[in-house]
Amino acid sequence: MAAETQTSDSNQDPRDVYRRSDYSAGVRRPDCFIVPLLRREIEQTLESLSTAGPKQRLLDVGCGEQPFRPLAQRLGFHYASFDVLQNIRGDVDELGTIDGDLPASLSARGPFDLLLCTEVFEHVADWKAAFANLYSLLAVGGRVLMTCPFVYRLHEQPYDFWRATPHAIAWHAQHAGLTVERIEQLGGGREALGTMLASVTFKPATRGPLSWMVTGAARLLKHASHEALRSGWMTRFTEPSGGGLIYQSNLAVLRREA
Template identity: 30%
Template sequence: MSNRPPDEFLAPSLQHHYALFVIRKLLLQTITNQRSKLKGTLIDVGCGRMPYRGHLTKNPAITSYIGVDWPGSPYHASTPPDVYWDGKMLPFDNDSADTCMATEVFEHLPNATEVASEMYRILKPGGILFLTVPFFWPFHEVPYDEYRYTPFSLNRILQDAGFSKETITVGATGGWLATLAQIITHVITIEVRSPRTRNRLKRISIPLINWLLKRDKPPTEFTNHSMALGLYVIAYK
Protein backbone atom coordinates (compact mmCIF):
# COMPACT_ATOMS: atom_id res chain seq x y z
CA MET A 1 0.00 0.00 0.00
CA SER A 2 1.37 3.43 -0.97
CA ASN A 3 2.29 5.95 1.71
CA ARG A 4 1.87 8.79 -0.75
CA PRO A 5 -0.52 11.47 0.60
CA PRO A 6 -3.77 12.00 -1.30
CA ASP A 7 -3.75 14.46 -4.19
CA GLU A 8 -4.64 17.97 -3.01
CA PHE A 9 -6.73 18.69 -6.11
CA LEU A 10 -8.52 15.38 -6.61
CA ALA A 11 -8.72 14.08 -3.03
CA PRO A 12 -8.39 17.08 -0.69
CA SER A 13 -8.33 16.18 2.99
CA LEU A 14 -8.29 18.26 6.14
CA GLN A 15 -5.52 16.09 7.55
CA HIS A 16 -3.11 16.57 4.65
CA HIS A 17 -4.22 19.88 3.05
CA TYR A 18 -5.66 21.82 5.97
CA ALA A 19 -5.10 25.40 4.69
CA LEU A 20 -6.32 24.63 1.15
CA PHE A 21 -8.92 22.00 1.94
CA VAL A 22 -12.00 24.21 1.63
CA ILE A 23 -11.12 25.84 -1.68
CA ARG A 24 -9.84 22.58 -3.20
CA LYS A 25 -12.94 20.67 -2.12
CA LEU A 26 -15.34 23.27 -3.50
CA LEU A 27 -13.40 23.69 -6.76
CA LEU A 28 -13.44 19.94 -7.34
CA GLN A 29 -17.15 19.87 -6.55
CA THR A 30 -17.81 22.71 -9.02
CA ILE A 31 -15.72 21.11 -11.78
CA THR A 32 -17.47 17.78 -11.23
CA ASN A 33 -20.90 19.42 -11.34
CA GLN A 34 -20.12 21.24 -14.60
CA ARG A 35 -18.10 18.48 -16.28
CA SER A 36 -21.05 16.99 -18.18
CA LYS A 37 -21.54 20.29 -20.04
CA LEU A 38 -18.01 20.29 -21.45
CA LYS A 39 -17.30 18.64 -24.78
CA GLY A 40 -15.04 18.06 -27.78
CA THR A 41 -11.64 19.71 -27.92
CA LEU A 42 -11.05 21.32 -24.53
CA ILE A 43 -8.38 24.00 -24.14
CA ASP A 44 -7.32 24.61 -20.55
CA VAL A 45 -5.87 28.13 -20.39
CA GLY A 46 -3.42 28.66 -17.53
CA CYS A 47 -3.41 24.92 -16.92
CA GLY A 48 -0.61 24.77 -14.33
CA ARG A 49 0.28 21.14 -13.76
CA MET A 50 -3.04 20.10 -15.30
CA PRO A 51 -4.42 18.49 -12.13
CA TYR A 52 -7.93 18.02 -13.50
CA ARG A 53 -6.97 16.50 -16.86
CA GLY A 54 -7.83 12.90 -16.01
CA HIS A 55 -10.90 13.94 -14.03
CA LEU A 56 -12.27 15.97 -16.94
CA THR A 57 -11.62 13.36 -19.60
CA LYS A 58 -13.75 10.86 -17.69
CA ASN A 59 -16.51 12.66 -19.56
CA PRO A 60 -16.52 10.79 -22.92
CA ALA A 61 -17.89 13.90 -24.65
CA ILE A 62 -14.45 15.51 -24.16
CA THR A 63 -12.44 14.07 -27.05
CA SER A 64 -9.14 15.89 -26.46
CA TYR A 65 -7.53 18.04 -23.80
CA ILE A 66 -4.87 20.69 -24.49
CA GLY A 67 -3.12 22.41 -21.59
CA VAL A 68 -1.88 25.95 -22.28
CA ASP A 69 0.35 28.03 -20.01
CA TRP A 70 3.11 30.62 -19.81
CA PRO A 71 6.79 29.66 -20.22
CA GLY A 72 8.79 29.66 -17.01
CA SER A 73 5.95 28.82 -14.65
CA PRO A 74 7.17 26.88 -11.59
CA TYR A 75 4.32 24.42 -12.17
CA HIS A 76 6.07 23.10 -15.26
CA ALA A 77 9.19 21.71 -13.61
CA SER A 78 7.66 18.24 -13.72
CA THR A 79 4.59 18.73 -15.95
CA PRO A 80 5.12 20.96 -19.00
CA PRO A 81 1.97 22.16 -20.77
CA ASP A 82 1.01 20.91 -24.20
CA VAL A 83 1.25 24.44 -25.64
CA TYR A 84 2.91 27.65 -24.47
CA TRP A 85 1.44 31.11 -25.04
CA ASP A 86 2.38 34.73 -24.36
CA GLY A 87 -0.57 35.66 -22.13
CA LYS A 88 -2.18 37.65 -24.92
CA MET A 89 -2.88 35.69 -28.10
CA LEU A 90 -3.89 32.06 -27.91
CA PRO A 91 -2.05 30.05 -30.60
CA PHE A 92 -5.14 28.46 -32.09
CA ASP A 93 -7.26 29.10 -35.19
CA ASN A 94 -10.63 30.81 -35.10
CA ASP A 95 -13.53 28.49 -34.25
CA SER A 96 -11.23 25.59 -33.37
CA ALA A 97 -12.22 24.69 -29.78
CA ASP A 98 -15.41 23.23 -28.40
CA THR A 99 -14.59 24.17 -24.80
CA CYS A 100 -12.30 26.72 -23.15
CA MET A 101 -11.67 26.63 -19.43
CA ALA A 102 -9.60 28.61 -16.95
CA THR A 103 -9.64 27.63 -13.29
CA GLU A 104 -8.30 30.22 -10.84
CA VAL A 105 -6.46 32.08 -13.62
CA PHE A 106 -8.30 35.32 -14.37
CA GLU A 107 -7.34 36.91 -11.05
CA HIS A 108 -3.74 36.84 -12.32
CA LEU A 109 -4.48 38.53 -15.66
CA PRO A 110 -3.85 42.25 -16.15
CA ASN A 111 -5.73 41.93 -19.48
CA ALA A 112 -8.79 39.85 -18.65
CA THR A 113 -11.00 41.25 -21.42
CA GLU A 114 -8.29 40.63 -24.01
CA VAL A 115 -7.89 37.01 -22.91
CA ALA A 116 -11.66 36.48 -22.75
CA SER A 117 -11.87 37.85 -26.32
CA GLU A 118 -9.24 35.35 -27.41
CA MET A 119 -11.19 32.53 -25.81
CA TYR A 120 -14.31 33.73 -27.59
CA ARG A 121 -12.39 33.86 -30.89
CA ILE A 122 -11.13 30.28 -30.75
CA LEU A 123 -14.45 28.81 -29.60
CA LYS A 124 -16.68 27.28 -32.23
CA PRO A 125 -20.24 28.61 -32.48
CA GLY A 126 -22.08 26.92 -29.64
CA GLY A 127 -18.80 26.36 -27.80
CA ILE A 128 -18.64 26.71 -24.03
CA LEU A 129 -16.49 28.76 -21.70
CA PHE A 130 -16.00 27.51 -18.14
CA LEU A 131 -13.97 29.51 -15.65
CA THR A 132 -13.55 29.92 -11.91
CA VAL A 133 -12.11 32.76 -9.85
CA PRO A 134 -11.65 33.36 -6.12
CA PHE A 135 -13.58 36.16 -4.48
CA PHE A 136 -12.40 35.91 -0.89
CA TRP A 137 -8.72 34.94 -0.91
CA PRO A 138 -5.45 36.34 0.46
CA PHE A 139 -2.74 37.77 -1.76
CA HIS A 140 -0.98 34.93 -3.56
CA GLU A 141 1.66 34.43 -6.25
CA VAL A 142 2.74 37.99 -5.46
CA PRO A 143 3.26 40.21 -7.42
CA TYR A 144 1.12 38.43 -10.04
CA ASP A 145 -2.14 38.77 -8.14
CA GLU A 146 -4.22 41.33 -10.02
CA TYR A 147 -7.96 41.26 -9.27
CA ARG A 148 -10.93 39.93 -7.35
CA TYR A 149 -14.08 39.84 -9.45
CA THR A 150 -17.75 40.26 -8.63
CA PRO A 151 -20.50 38.54 -10.67
CA PHE A 152 -21.23 41.92 -12.25
CA SER A 153 -17.67 42.58 -13.40
CA LEU A 154 -17.42 39.06 -14.86
CA ASN A 155 -20.64 39.62 -16.79
CA ARG A 156 -19.33 42.92 -18.15
CA ILE A 157 -15.93 41.52 -19.14
CA LEU A 158 -17.45 38.57 -20.98
CA GLN A 159 -19.97 40.75 -22.79
CA ASP A 160 -17.15 43.08 -23.83
CA ALA A 161 -15.33 39.99 -25.13
CA GLY A 162 -18.28 39.05 -27.35
CA PHE A 163 -20.47 36.75 -25.28
CA SER A 164 -24.17 37.60 -25.19
CA LYS A 165 -25.66 38.45 -21.82
CA GLU A 166 -28.28 35.74 -22.22
CA THR A 167 -25.62 33.03 -22.55
CA ILE A 168 -23.69 33.90 -19.37
CA THR A 169 -24.38 32.21 -16.04
CA VAL A 170 -22.42 33.12 -12.90
CA GLY A 171 -22.63 31.01 -9.76
CA ALA A 172 -20.93 30.82 -6.38
CA THR A 173 -18.66 27.99 -5.26
CA GLY A 174 -19.37 28.69 -1.59
CA GLY A 175 -21.27 31.11 0.64
CA TRP A 176 -20.84 32.70 4.06
CA LEU A 177 -20.20 29.49 6.01
CA ALA A 178 -17.65 28.17 3.50
CA THR A 179 -15.91 31.53 3.63
CA LEU A 180 -15.76 31.36 7.41
CA ALA A 181 -14.35 27.83 7.21
CA GLN A 182 -11.64 29.05 4.84
CA ILE A 183 -10.82 31.99 7.13
CA ILE A 184 -10.41 29.64 10.10
CA THR A 185 -8.01 27.35 8.26
CA HIS A 186 -5.95 30.25 6.96
CA VAL A 187 -5.77 32.08 10.27
CA ILE A 188 -4.67 28.98 12.16
CA THR A 189 -2.12 28.06 9.47
CA ILE A 190 -0.67 31.51 8.89
CA GLU A 191 -1.10 33.48 12.10
CA VAL A 192 -0.56 30.92 14.86
CA ARG A 193 3.21 30.80 15.33
CA SER A 194 3.56 27.94 17.82
CA PRO A 195 3.58 24.58 15.99
CA ARG A 196 2.16 22.86 19.06
CA THR A 197 -0.70 25.34 19.40
CA ARG A 198 -1.29 25.35 15.65
CA ASN A 199 -1.57 21.56 15.50
CA ARG A 200 -3.89 21.53 18.50
CA LEU A 201 -6.15 24.17 16.97
CA LYS A 202 -6.23 22.27 13.69
CA ARG A 203 -7.45 19.13 15.47
CA ILE A 204 -10.02 21.05 17.47
CA SER A 205 -11.33 22.94 14.42
CA ILE A 206 -11.85 19.96 12.10
CA PRO A 207 -15.41 19.17 13.33
CA LEU A 208 -16.31 22.85 13.00
CA ILE A 209 -14.92 23.05 9.45
CA ASN A 210 -16.93 20.00 8.43
CA TRP A 211 -20.05 21.39 10.14
CA LEU A 212 -19.73 24.73 8.32
CA LEU A 213 -19.25 23.10 4.93
CA LYS A 214 -22.16 20.73 5.44
CA ARG A 215 -24.49 23.65 6.16
CA ASP A 216 -23.10 26.14 3.68
CA LYS A 217 -25.54 27.53 1.12
CA PRO A 218 -23.90 29.36 -1.78
CA PRO A 219 -26.03 32.31 -2.90
CA THR A 220 -28.28 31.69 -5.89
CA GLU A 221 -28.77 35.45 -6.34
CA PHE A 222 -26.19 38.16 -5.79
CA THR A 223 -27.70 40.91 -3.65
CA ASN A 224 -26.52 43.24 -0.90
CA HIS A 225 -24.78 41.25 1.85
CA SER A 226 -24.34 38.11 -0.28
CA MET A 227 -20.98 36.39 0.11
CA ALA A 228 -19.14 34.05 -2.24
CA LEU A 229 -15.91 32.27 -1.47
CA GLY A 230 -15.41 31.95 -5.21
CA LEU A 231 -17.30 32.24 -8.48
CA TYR A 232 -17.74 30.11 -11.56
CA VAL A 233 -18.97 31.04 -15.03
CA ILE A 234 -20.57 29.08 -17.83
CA ALA A 235 -20.97 31.02 -21.10
CA TYR A 236 -21.79 29.96 -24.66
CA LYS A 237 -20.62 31.46 -27.93
Protein backbone atom coordinates in the same frame (compact mmCIF):
# COMPACT_ATOMS: atom_id res chain seq x y z
CA MET B 1 -1.95 39.43 21.36
CA ALA B 2 -1.71 40.19 17.66
CA ALA B 3 -3.33 38.37 14.77
CA GLU B 4 -1.44 38.09 11.51
CA THR B 5 -2.57 36.88 8.12
CA GLN B 6 -0.32 34.49 6.24
CA THR B 7 0.62 36.17 2.97
CA SER B 8 4.12 35.13 2.01
CA ASP B 9 4.63 32.65 -0.81
CA SER B 10 8.40 33.17 -0.94
CA ASN B 11 9.15 29.44 -0.77
CA GLN B 12 6.75 28.56 -3.55
CA ASP B 13 7.91 26.58 -6.54
CA PRO B 14 8.19 29.07 -9.44
CA ARG B 15 6.39 26.56 -11.65
CA ASP B 16 3.30 27.03 -9.48
CA VAL B 17 3.25 30.81 -9.63
CA TYR B 18 0.25 31.20 -11.94
CA ARG B 19 -2.04 28.37 -10.94
CA ARG B 20 -3.51 26.10 -8.32
CA SER B 21 -1.73 23.19 -9.92
CA ASP B 22 -3.21 19.94 -8.66
CA TYR B 23 -6.41 20.64 -6.70
CA SER B 24 -5.33 18.77 -3.58
CA ALA B 25 -5.66 20.31 -0.12
CA GLY B 26 -4.17 19.77 3.31
CA VAL B 27 -6.49 19.48 6.29
CA ARG B 28 -5.39 22.70 7.97
CA ARG B 29 -4.32 24.74 4.97
CA PRO B 30 -6.41 27.74 3.84
CA ASP B 31 -7.37 25.84 0.69
CA CYS B 32 -9.00 22.93 2.55
CA PHE B 33 -12.43 24.48 1.89
CA ILE B 34 -12.07 25.94 -1.59
CA VAL B 35 -10.25 23.03 -3.26
CA PRO B 36 -12.81 20.24 -2.62
CA LEU B 37 -15.61 22.69 -3.43
CA LEU B 38 -14.05 23.67 -6.75
CA ARG B 39 -13.12 20.14 -7.75
CA ARG B 40 -16.66 18.90 -7.18
CA GLU B 41 -18.35 21.78 -9.01
CA ILE B 42 -15.91 21.80 -11.94
CA GLU B 43 -16.23 18.05 -12.45
CA GLN B 44 -20.03 18.20 -12.35
CA THR B 45 -20.10 21.09 -14.81
CA LEU B 46 -17.67 19.37 -17.17
CA GLU B 47 -19.92 16.32 -17.19
CA SER B 48 -22.96 18.47 -17.94
CA LEU B 49 -21.18 20.17 -20.86
CA SER B 50 -20.00 16.95 -22.52
CA THR B 51 -22.04 15.67 -25.44
CA ALA B 52 -22.36 12.45 -27.37
CA GLY B 53 -21.09 12.31 -30.93
CA PRO B 54 -17.86 13.64 -32.45
CA LYS B 55 -15.14 14.59 -30.00
CA GLN B 56 -15.32 18.16 -28.82
CA ARG B 57 -12.10 20.15 -28.63
CA LEU B 58 -11.21 21.37 -25.14
CA LEU B 59 -8.43 23.82 -24.30
CA ASP B 60 -7.28 23.92 -20.68
CA VAL B 61 -6.19 27.54 -20.17
CA GLY B 62 -3.71 27.87 -17.30
CA CYS B 63 -3.60 24.09 -17.06
CA GLY B 64 -0.81 23.64 -14.49
CA GLU B 65 -0.48 19.93 -13.74
CA GLN B 66 -3.70 19.25 -15.68
CA PRO B 67 -5.85 17.86 -12.83
CA PHE B 68 -8.97 17.70 -15.00
CA ARG B 69 -7.36 16.09 -18.05
CA PRO B 70 -8.27 12.48 -17.12
CA LEU B 71 -11.93 13.37 -16.63
CA ALA B 72 -12.07 15.46 -19.81
CA GLN B 73 -10.64 12.61 -21.86
CA ARG B 74 -12.97 10.06 -20.26
CA LEU B 75 -15.86 12.33 -21.22
CA GLY B 76 -14.71 12.24 -24.84
CA PHE B 77 -13.06 15.64 -25.19
CA HIS B 78 -10.01 16.07 -27.40
CA TYR B 79 -7.74 17.73 -24.82
CA ALA B 80 -5.15 20.46 -25.43
CA SER B 81 -3.33 22.57 -22.85
CA PHE B 82 -2.04 26.14 -22.63
CA ASP B 83 -0.03 27.84 -19.88
CA VAL B 84 2.65 30.42 -19.19
CA LEU B 85 5.21 27.81 -18.08
CA GLN B 86 5.92 24.20 -18.91
CA ASN B 87 4.84 21.84 -16.13
CA ILE B 88 6.93 19.21 -14.37
CA ARG B 89 6.00 16.48 -16.86
CA GLY B 90 6.68 18.68 -19.87
CA ASP B 91 3.29 17.98 -21.46
CA VAL B 92 1.84 21.49 -21.83
CA ASP B 93 1.01 21.78 -25.53
CA GLU B 94 1.24 25.55 -25.97
CA LEU B 95 3.01 28.28 -23.99
CA GLY B 96 1.93 31.90 -23.70
CA THR B 97 -0.33 34.27 -21.77
CA ILE B 98 -4.08 34.51 -22.19
CA ASP B 99 -3.91 38.33 -22.08
CA GLY B 100 -1.07 38.57 -24.59
CA ASP B 101 -0.53 37.72 -28.24
CA LEU B 102 -1.61 34.12 -28.74
CA PRO B 103 0.83 31.73 -30.42
CA ALA B 104 -0.09 31.06 -34.04
CA SER B 105 0.21 27.34 -33.32
CA LEU B 106 -2.45 27.62 -30.61
CA SER B 107 -4.89 29.41 -32.88
CA ALA B 108 -4.26 26.73 -35.50
CA ARG B 109 -5.43 24.06 -33.05
CA GLY B 110 -8.80 25.78 -32.72
CA PRO B 111 -11.48 26.77 -32.74
CA PHE B 112 -12.38 25.06 -29.48
CA ASP B 113 -15.73 23.85 -28.23
CA LEU B 114 -14.84 24.35 -24.57
CA LEU B 115 -12.28 26.52 -22.80
CA LEU B 116 -11.55 25.35 -19.26
CA CYS B 117 -10.13 28.21 -17.21
CA THR B 118 -10.09 27.40 -13.50
CA GLU B 119 -8.62 29.71 -10.84
CA VAL B 120 -6.58 31.58 -13.43
CA PHE B 121 -8.17 34.98 -13.98
CA GLU B 122 -7.26 36.39 -10.56
CA HIS B 123 -3.69 36.16 -11.90
CA VAL B 124 -4.46 37.80 -15.28
CA ALA B 125 -3.65 41.51 -15.39
CA ASP B 126 -5.54 42.54 -18.55
CA TRP B 127 -9.08 41.16 -18.51
CA LYS B 128 -10.16 43.03 -21.64
CA ALA B 129 -7.44 41.38 -23.72
CA ALA B 130 -7.96 38.02 -22.04
CA PHE B 131 -11.71 37.91 -22.71
CA ALA B 132 -11.11 38.96 -26.32
CA ASN B 133 -8.71 36.04 -26.67
CA LEU B 134 -11.22 33.64 -25.13
CA TYR B 135 -13.76 34.78 -27.72
CA SER B 136 -11.29 34.33 -30.58
CA LEU B 137 -10.40 30.79 -29.50
CA LEU B 138 -14.01 29.61 -29.32
CA ALA B 139 -16.02 27.98 -32.06
CA VAL B 140 -19.49 29.41 -32.63
CA GLY B 141 -21.62 27.81 -29.94
CA GLY B 142 -18.53 27.06 -27.86
CA ARG B 143 -18.38 27.70 -24.14
CA VAL B 144 -16.03 28.91 -21.44
CA LEU B 145 -16.06 27.24 -18.03
CA MET B 146 -14.20 29.52 -15.64
CA THR B 147 -13.77 29.88 -11.90
CA CYS B 148 -12.08 32.58 -9.85
CA PRO B 149 -12.10 33.23 -6.10
CA PHE B 150 -13.97 35.89 -4.19
CA VAL B 151 -12.85 35.19 -0.60
CA TYR B 152 -9.32 33.83 -0.49
CA ARG B 153 -5.99 34.99 0.88
CA LEU B 154 -3.29 36.65 -1.18
CA HIS B 155 -1.42 33.88 -2.97
CA GLU B 156 1.05 33.23 -5.76
CA GLN B 157 2.42 36.73 -5.31
CA PRO B 158 3.18 39.05 -7.01
CA TYR B 159 0.76 37.75 -9.64
CA ASP B 160 -2.43 38.01 -7.58
CA PHE B 161 -4.42 40.90 -9.06
CA TRP B 162 -8.17 40.52 -8.57
CA ARG B 163 -11.08 39.17 -6.53
CA ALA B 164 -13.89 39.26 -9.04
CA THR B 165 -17.61 39.65 -8.41
CA PRO B 166 -20.25 38.01 -10.64
CA HIS B 167 -20.93 41.48 -12.05
CA ALA B 168 -17.31 41.93 -13.15
CA ILE B 169 -17.32 38.57 -14.94
CA ALA B 170 -20.62 39.33 -16.66
CA TRP B 171 -19.49 42.81 -17.72
CA HIS B 172 -16.24 41.63 -19.29
CA ALA B 173 -17.93 38.64 -20.93
CA GLN B 174 -20.67 40.73 -22.52
CA HIS B 175 -18.24 43.40 -23.74
CA ALA B 176 -16.21 40.64 -25.40
CA GLY B 177 -19.30 39.34 -27.21
CA LEU B 178 -19.95 36.35 -24.94
CA THR B 179 -23.33 35.40 -23.53
CA VAL B 180 -23.58 34.55 -19.85
CA GLU B 181 -25.32 31.21 -19.46
CA ARG B 182 -24.88 31.14 -15.70
CA ILE B 183 -22.72 32.49 -12.90
CA GLU B 184 -22.83 30.73 -9.55
CA GLN B 185 -21.51 31.86 -6.18
CA LEU B 186 -19.87 28.75 -4.71
CA GLY B 187 -19.64 28.20 -0.99
CA GLY B 188 -20.98 30.51 1.68
CA GLY B 189 -20.35 31.67 5.20
CA ARG B 190 -18.94 28.32 6.34
CA GLU B 191 -16.31 28.11 3.61
CA ALA B 192 -15.40 31.80 3.75
CA LEU B 193 -15.10 31.83 7.55
CA GLY B 194 -13.07 28.62 7.55
CA THR B 195 -10.70 29.99 4.94
CA MET B 196 -10.17 33.19 6.90
CA LEU B 197 -9.57 31.26 10.14
CA ALA B 198 -6.98 29.05 8.44
CA SER B 199 -5.23 32.15 7.09
CA VAL B 200 -4.77 33.83 10.48
CA THR B 201 -2.08 33.14 13.08
CA PHE B 202 -1.74 34.55 16.59
CA LYS B 203 1.38 35.75 18.38
CA PRO B 204 1.84 37.46 21.76
CA ALA B 205 1.57 41.24 21.61
CA THR B 206 3.76 41.65 24.70
CA ARG B 207 6.25 39.54 26.67
CA GLY B 208 4.06 39.20 29.75
CA PRO B 209 2.55 35.87 30.89
CA LEU B 210 -1.01 37.12 30.39
CA SER B 211 -0.29 37.83 26.74
CA TRP B 212 1.04 34.29 26.29
CA MET B 213 -2.03 32.83 28.01
CA VAL B 214 -4.46 34.81 25.86
CA THR B 215 -2.50 33.90 22.73
CA GLY B 216 -2.65 30.21 23.62
CA ALA B 217 -6.39 30.44 24.24
CA ALA B 218 -6.89 32.21 20.90
CA ARG B 219 -4.95 29.51 19.07
CA LEU B 220 -7.02 26.77 20.70
CA LEU B 221 -10.26 28.59 19.88
CA LYS B 222 -9.14 29.09 16.28
CA HIS B 223 -8.24 25.42 15.91
CA ALA B 224 -11.50 24.22 17.48
CA SER B 225 -13.60 26.57 15.34
CA HIS B 226 -11.77 25.60 12.17
CA GLU B 227 -12.19 21.89 12.86
CA ALA B 228 -15.89 22.35 13.66
CA LEU B 229 -16.39 24.13 10.35
CA ARG B 230 -14.23 21.74 8.31
CA SER B 231 -15.74 18.55 9.69
CA GLY B 232 -19.29 19.77 9.28
CA TRP B 233 -20.02 19.24 12.97
CA MET B 234 -21.07 22.87 13.47
CA THR B 235 -23.45 22.84 10.53
CA ARG B 236 -25.50 20.09 12.14
CA PHE B 237 -26.68 22.78 14.54
CA THR B 238 -26.14 26.14 12.85
CA GLU B 239 -25.24 27.23 9.34
CA PRO B 240 -22.97 30.29 8.98
CA SER B 241 -24.46 32.46 6.27
CA GLY B 242 -22.96 35.21 4.20
CA GLY B 243 -26.39 36.31 3.05
CA GLY B 244 -25.24 35.97 -0.54
CA LEU B 245 -22.68 38.72 0.06
CA ILE B 246 -19.79 36.59 1.36
CA TYR B 247 -18.94 33.45 -0.56
CA GLN B 248 -15.90 31.47 -1.67
CA SER B 249 -15.59 31.45 -5.46
CA ASN B 250 -17.30 32.22 -8.77
CA LEU B 251 -18.17 29.63 -11.40
CA ALA B 252 -19.27 30.94 -14.79
CA VAL B 253 -20.36 29.32 -18.04
CA LEU B 254 -20.11 31.68 -21.00
CA ARG B 255 -21.08 31.04 -24.63
CA ARG B 256 -20.08 32.40 -28.01
CA GLU B 257 -23.25 32.85 -30.05
CA ALA B 258 -21.78 34.10 -33.33
